[in-house]
Amino acid sequence: MLKWLKRILGGTESAAGSRKPQEAEPLRYQGCDIVAAPVEQNGQYRISGTIRQPPEEDGDLSIPFDRADTFPDRETAIRMTQLKARQFIDEQETPLF
Secondary structure, rough: OOHHHHHOOOOOOOOOOOOOOOOOOOOOOOEEEEEEEOOOEOEEEEEEEEEEEOOOOOOEEEEEEEEEEEEEOOOOOOOOHHHHHHHHHHHHHOOOO
């Protein structure tokens, strides 16, 4: 079932499946860690990242996500990944973890 959920949420594997995107420093937001990991694709950077339960909490829970939005540089993609993750967290009626 976990594979199915990952496919629905987008996962974080690059289209080529070759190498893992470099993760940015985690951003703490409303009790979650947002880890941006933009995927380089055709000279652009695509929104990709993970919303994680903080390491000091029990368990290792995370929600990976990808979007089709692309940006010309990695820093912009990181900022937009963090923005999209914050929007997702804000839209939830119950805590994620």
